Amino acid sequence: MATPDTRTQILDAAEHLFAEHGYRGTSVRAITKLAGANLAAVGYHFGSKAELMAAVAHRVIEPITAAQCAGLDKLLARTPDPPVSELVEAFAGPLFDEMPAGDEGGARTSRLIVTILSDPAEEVRSWTGPAEDSVRERYFAAFARVLPGLSPEELWFRMRGILAVTAVDRLQVHQQPSPGCVSPVAGEAARRWAITFLTAAMSAPPPRT
Amino acid sequence: MATPDTRTQILDAAEHLFAEHGYRGTSVRAITKLAGANLAAVGYHFGSKAELMAAVAHRVIEPITAAQCAGLDKLLARTPDPPVSELVEAFAGPLFDEMPAGDEGGARTSRLIVTILSDPAEEVRSWTGPAEDSVRERYFAAFARVLPGLSPEELWFRMRGILAVTAVDRLQVHQQPSPGCVSPVAGEAARRWAITFLTAAMSAPPPRT
DNA sequence: GTTTCATTCATACGTTCGTTTTATTCAAGC
DNA sequence: GCTTGAATAAAACGAACGTATGAATGAAAC
Numbered sequence: 001m002a003t004p005d006t007r008t009q010i011l012d013a014a015e016h017l018f019a020e021h022g023y024r025g026t027s028v029r030a031i032t033k034l035a036g037a038n039l040a041a042v043g044y045h046f047g048s049k050a051e052l053m054a055a056v057a058h059r060v061i062e063p064i065t066a067a068q069c070a071g072l073d074k075l076l077a078r079t080p081d082p083p084v085s086e087l088v089e090a091f092a093g094p095l096f097d098e099m100p101a102g103d104e105g106g107a108r109t110s111r112l113i114v115t116i117l118s119d120p121a122e123e124v125r126s127w128t129g130p131a132e133d134s135v136r137e138r139y140f141a142a143f144a145r146v147l148p149g150l151s152p153e154e155l156w157f158r159m160r161g162i163l164a165v166t167a168v169d170r171l172q173v174h175q176q177p178s179p180g181c182v183s184p185v186a187g188e189a190a191r192r193w194a195i196t197f198l199t200a201a202m203s204a205p206p207p208r209t
Numbered sequence: 210m211a212t213p214d215t216r217t218q219i220l221d222a223a224e225h226l227f228a229e230h231g232y233r234g235t236s237v238r239a240i241t242k243l244a245g246a247n248l249a250a251v252g253y254h255f256g257s258k259a260e261l262m263a264a265v266a267h268r269v270i271e272p273i274t275a276a277q278c279a280g281l282d283k284l285l286a287r288t289p290d291p292p293v294s295e296l297v298e299a300f301a302g303p304l305f306d307e308m309p310a311g312d313e314g315g316a317r318t319s320r321l322i323v324t325i326l327s328d329p330a331e332e333v334r335s336w337t338g339p340a341e342d343s344v345r346e347r348y349f350a351a352f353a354r355v356l357p358g359l360s361p362e363e364l365w366f367r368m369r370g371i372l373a374v375t376a377v378d379r380l381q382v383h384q385q386p387s388p389g390c391v392s393p394v395a396g397e398a399a400r401r402w403a404i405t406f407l408t409a410a411m412s413a414p415p416p417r418t
Numbered sequence: 419g420t421t422t423c424a425t426t427c428a429t430a431c432g433t434t435c436g437t438t439t440t441a442t443t444c445a446a447g448c
Numbered sequence: 449g450c451t452t453g454a455a456t457a458a459a460a461c462g463a464a465c466g467t468a469t470g471a472a473t474g475a476a477a478c
Contacts, residue, residue, distance in 0.1 A: 006455080022329035024233035028436060038457050043437060045455095118327040120231035157402045164373040193366045196416040204409030207401045215425080237466060247427050252467060254425095 007045045009035040015056050019112035023053055023124045050123035057116050057127040060109055067094035069135045072142060081146050085199040088162065091139050092198060095166045096191040114167050149206050162198050216254045218244040224265050228321035232262055232333045259332035266325050266336040269318055276303035278344045281351065290355050294408040297371065300348050301407060304375045305400040323376050358415050371407050 004012075013035035017026040028049050032039050046052040071090030075082045095113070116124055136159070144155055213221075222244035226235040237258050241248050255261040280299030284291045304322070325333055345368070353364055 020329065022231075022233070024231065025329050027434075029434085038455095039436095040438080040458085041456070049436065114327060115329065118323060120229065120234050120324065153398070154402050157399065158406055161374045161406055164376070165370045167373070189362070190366065192416045193363050196413050197367055197370055197410045200413030201406045201410035204405050207405040236464075238464085247425095248466095249428090249468080250426070258466065 006035070006037050006041055010037055010041060010045060010052070011056060011059060014052055015060065015112060016108060018053065018056060019108050019115055022115050023119050023121050028052075053123055054127055056112070057124070058129075060112055061116070061127065061132065064094045065131050065135050067097065068139070069131075072135070072138055076142065082142070084143075084146060084203045085195065087139070087142055087146065088198045088202055089195050091159075092162055092166045092194055093191065096194070110167070117163070117167055143202070147202065151206070154206060158202055161201060165198055166194055215244070215246045215250055219246055219250060219254060219261070220265060220268060223261055224269065224321060225317060227262065227265060228317050228324055231324055232328050232330050237261075262332055263336055265321070266333070267338075269321055270325070270336065270341065273303045274340050274344050276306065277348070278340075281344070281347055285351065291351070293352075293355060293412045294404065296348070296351055296355065297407045297411055298404050300368075301371050301375045301403055302400065305403070319376065326372070326376055352411070356411065360415070363415060367411055370410060374407055375403055 010031060014026070014031045017031055017034065020026075028042050029039055031052075032041055035041075042049065042052055046055055068091055071093065072087075075086055075090055095110075116127060119125065140152075140155060140159060143159065144150070144152070147155065150158070219240060223235070223240045226240055226243065229235075237251050238248055240261075241250055244250075251258065251261055255264055277300055280302065281296075284295055284299055304319075325336060328334065349361075349364065349368060352368065353359070353361070356364065359367070
């Protein structure tokens, strides 16, 4: 196969290392070494390490956002009041599915997403664009319609819960395996478990105040 | 009031900065400057930056583990089959309650816990001791008893979900507020929402295979 | 008054970091 | 054949990092 160009190899290497060691834990030197490129190539192709991180984040997140959007379109074309389980599936499913080719079962990408969501460095957290905001708000509106008893604040809380569960499922990969605590399972079972878990959670009646 | 000794001031400063900027994003110089101490004080009192991180993590996590343990004891003394909601409350509640004095509403500590759970640096992730493992396994056994339909793997998945939701609730503090997305709410409401959300999730029947 | 010992201090060391600069390569355009 | 311009290469920059060193401090012990 034709070897990809330097720019792509740097993106691949950066995605790998950022996922494993975080933004600050990854040096430009390590990235270029893994990519087989020169140290200055990052500056030439991306401008800076921060802009490289943004490019990596964008490449990973864009297909997820697109799939979430398409899933909601398809659902709402059928009925304005879809079941909660299907809303959850459309929202959380792409986080399990949309992994770039060459990914080892999606685990690497999942770890990268966790890194992006939780890294304390400002450069990492400034990746969201209008597309991400828009799809989030559209799901919020859809959930609000089928879960009329919830206050907006509590609904945002629950939607953050969806993200938390789907993302942190893979977080344990980071951790040393502790006795009695199994490692994260392969995608398909985790996906089913997550949908079940989250559908029940989203469907819960609000607590009596 | 009597000013605390240097060691404590360093611990406080480190807790603050680690929570905000992560382990790698916090320099020993920044810690000692905030603590009003000399640069070499970290080496003298703790040995190294990594051992300081371990001391900070221990100080934050120990009371949480103790409260989880006490809560389970109290519950099981009453009945061997407590309701799921009370198990969830005993497990997740201390993550909302057990915040050291002087904490700004627990938000700082919550952020620190997220940092500890998700930081990719090895030095940060090696804090768990036998006490944490033990309490986790005891809760696992209790949940397994009252939720007999679940496989061990799926139950571990769900328990990770509890941690994810309670921890990541505060994660958004890190993020820039995006339009339409409210900031995390004060402790009491979030606590009620989390218990409701998680009780429903834990009680869900397993997906049909 | 002197000794002792825990603590604090200023300073320096060696490394690694992100970035920049200057030179070189090399295929395409004329 | 010469020029052009994108791409790569090697080297160096200054800054920030964690850590180590040895001297100063100051209250308690004798």
